[in-house]
Amino acid sequence: MNKFLQIIFAGFIFFSSSVLHALEVIEILGGKASQIPIAVMPFKSFGAQKAIGKINSVIKSDLSRSGLFYALDTRGVVAAPNSDKEVNFSQWKSLEAQFLIIGRIDFLKKEKVKVSWSLIDVYKKQTVLSGEYVGKEKQIRAIGHKVSDKVYERLTGSKGVFHTKIAFVEKYNNQKYKLNIADYDGYNITSLLDSKMPIISPKWSPDGKKIAYVSFEKEKPVIYIQEIATGKRKLLANFKGNNSAPAWSPDGKRLAIVLTYSTNSQIYLINADGSDVKRLIRSRSITTEPSWSPDGKEIYYTSNQGGGPQIYKFNLESSEVSRVTFEGKYNLYPSLSYDGKLLIYLTQDQGNFKVALQNLQSNQVLKLTKGPLDEAPVFAPNGHMVLFVYKDYGKTTKIGTVSINGLKIDPLPLGSRQVQEPAWGPIKN
Amino acid sequence: MKFFKLENNDELQANLFSFAIHLALFLVMIFSVGWQTKIPYYGEVEIWDSVPVQKKINKTQTTPKKKIKQQKKTTKVQKSNEAKAKAQKEADIKLKKKKAAEKKAKKLKKQKAIKDLKKKVLKQEKLDKLKKEMLEKEKVERLQQQVIEQQKIEKMQAELRENELKQQKKPALEGENEVKGGVNTGELNKYKLLIQQKIQQNVNQQLCGLDYINLEFRISLMPTGELLGQPKMTKSSKIKSCDDAVERAIIQSQPLPLPKDSGLFSKLKNLELKFHPNGVE
Numbered sequence: 001m002n003k004f005l006q007i008i009f010a011g012f013i014f015f016s017s018s019v020l021h022a023l024e025v026i027e028i029l030g031g032k033a034s035q036i037p038i039a040v041m042p043f044k045s046f047g048a049q050k051a052i053g054k055i056n057s058v059i060k061s062d063l064s065r066s067g068l069f070y071a072l073d074t075r076g077v078v079a080a081p082n083s084d085k086e087v088n089f090s091q092w093k094s095l096e097a098q099f100l101i102i103g104r105i106d107f108l109k110k111e112k113v114k115v116s117w118s119l120i121d122v123y124k125k126q127t128v129l130s131g132e133y134v135g136k137e138k139q140i141r142a143i144g145h146k147v148s149d150k151v152y153e154r155l156t157g158s159k160g161v162f163h164t165k166i167a168f169v170e171k172y173n174n175q176k177y178k179l180n181i182a183d184y185d186g187y188n189i190t191s192l193l194d195s196k197m198p199i200i201s202p203k204w205s206p207d208g209k210k211i212a213y214v215s216f217e218k219e220k221p222v223i224y225i226q227e228i229a230t231g232k233r234k235l236l237a238n239f240k241g242n243n244s245a246p247a248w249s250p251d252g253k254r255l256a257i258v259l260t261y262s263t264n265s266q267i268y269l270i271n272a273d274g275s276d277v278k279r280l281i282r283s284r285s286i287t288t289e290p291s292w293s294p295d296g297k298e299i300y301y302t303s304n305q306g307g308g309p310q311i312y313k314f315n316l317e318s319s320e321v322s323r324v325t326f327e328g329k330y331n332l333y334p335s336l337s338y339d340g341k342l343l344i345y346l347t348q349d350q351g352n353f354k355v356a357l358q359n360l361q362s363n364q365v366l367k368l369t370k371g372p373l374d375e376a377p378v379f380a381p382n383g384h385m386v387l388f389v390y391k392d393y394g395k396t397t398k399i400g401t402v403s404i405n406g407l408k409i410d411p412l413p414l415g416s417r418q419v420q421e422p423a424w425g426p427i428k429n
Numbered sequence: 430m431k432f433f434k435l436e437n438n439d440e441l442q443a444n445l446f447s448f449a450i451h452l453a454l455f456l457v458m459i460f461s462v463g464w465q466t467k468i469p470y471y472g473e474v475e476i477w478d479s480v481p482v483q484k485k486i487n488k489t490q491t492t493p494k495k496k497i498k499q500q501k502k503t504t505k506v507q508k509s510n511e512a513k514a515k516a517q518k519e520a521d522i523k524l525k526k527k528k529a530a531e532k533k534a535k536k537l538k539k540q541k542a543i544k545d546l547k548k549k550v551l552k553q554e555k556l557d558k559l560k561k562e563m564l565e566k567e568k569v570e571r572l573q574q575q576v577i578e579q580q581k582i583e584k585m586q587a588e589l590r591e592n593e594l595k596q597q598k599k600p601a602l603e604g605e606n607e608v609k610g611g612v613n614t615g616e617l618n619k620y621k622l623l624i625q626q627k628i629q630q631n632v633n634q635q636l637c638g639l640d641y642i643n644l645e646f647r648i649s650l651m652p653t654g655e656l657l658g659q660p661k662m663t664k665s666s667k668i669k670s671c672d673d674a675v676e677r678a679i680i681q682s683q684p685l686p687l688p689k690d691s692g693l694f695s696k697l698k699n700l701e702l703k704f705h706p707n708g709v710e
Contacts, residue, residue, distance in 0.1 A: 023647075026701070028625055028629050030632070031631075032634065033634065068636075123677055155636070157669055157671065359639065
């Protein structure tokens, strides 16, 4: 009996394997960096007809700025449906839309609004995500950014950065400087500091509550830490020589700074309360522009130890130094993505300064921009975009974003302001 | 006769030849050619039509001694005056000469300076040219390096692609166009490749992170190339956005290229698709 069962089992295995074998297998390696076509319909208003700005324009601009979406122009093409049941899917498919965002704004009492929205999958013919936000009328842009964040996370698997803040330095009246804070897309600018002396290198603390920066108000560079909510500030580093290039550790307890205390520019570590200063790397060459790895175990920096400026990393546990960039003779200003897998820096390529992206696993390098005079690239907190300064010879500087697939370069709408030294704040939960 | 008695004809011939040569040399010594190394001198001769007549000395030019004395007296005064004037003149000339010399020196100096400057400019130009050439060379070298690197990458990609194709074509290569169970394997592999290419074009790998992940789907097809039902995921990449993106790629690729032959179609109507969006390790 036992043997009989065994034979049946063996026969079953043979049969099933032959059936499986009959199924043709196709292996598909790789793919393309393409943009998801999405249609963002105008949101319908109910209860009042006030001009509070077009929320769908905010969402459209957010998604296309990321470089991962292609916002379709739907003006006058199709009437906006109220729900997924009203959607003519074959029509949207012929427009090559893969997703559709629809929504409505209800005007409530006390100048409040309720925004309801849905994300519809055109291929699956169903709503895949929906939500509701209530806020003040003047917060309509912020609500739009929140919708973008949700859609972005659902479709890309990464957190959106559309509700984050940036900081930058504005030079005005030719001699005065402001440290400004704005929405990530350059709207809602407020000033944190006004100074007659230059301000450089603003850096957000990991909790987004403070900004460290370098000021020349003591007639030499010194480092301050300023609270954003209260405006209170304290002098972090005013040592002999220059004090510059602050970089917060991922836990926010320490900062790497650069001092010319004993010799040339060298990296030191200092506690956020200004205590316990110690030299990090012992080198005869210049070591500067520190940037922490997200695990806090390594510091990437620029050094001229091999001749021209190149990027190196220092392991805080083993004190081991290794070179990171090999392509090109001039690489500087490193900045790491939140997951530590990507590195961006400034590279000189055929006389032009461009933003380069290096995959730290494969060490492949992609030049994201064309130059000629790009500066100061910093990662978005989700690592999908880069904020940087760019200008053409003899023209005013601009701050813009570039997507890491290189498909979208977009300036921030800052008009004719003379802007420099951008920093991207963290995602707040 | 004994003297001439020779042992064989060869010896006789040799002796006769030697005698003849000696005789010839003797004759040459007597009637030798007078070889000359000097070119014979040819004198040039002027031919005159008539003998030239010598000019007579003019007697009136000879003056009496007294007259000469008087003349000498007057000329003495004149001479002193003349000497003065001459000295003045000479001084003037000297000054003029000096001035001219100075002028000339200045001019020369100027010319020299211009020449030097020109030389300098030329030198600089040469240096600049050299520098430019070097820069150009460096640029070209850099470009070449880039091209080489690009070629390397392309070569690697081509190799990868070839390997992929080889793997897919393996059964076909083993028996190209072999008919197995009523199915042409070469044709079958051609359509598999077409399907692979169409779907791959639509996989948005950006939504699949950076790690080496893989995921699998099963699909059923209608003869028109449209999907019969939705794609069924049999293995997830554990990245939701990636699973969704691959599913969308499959849907987007409709209609898939399929053969008209019903035997071939039956082989392709159910497919297992294995995806490696970020390649394989």
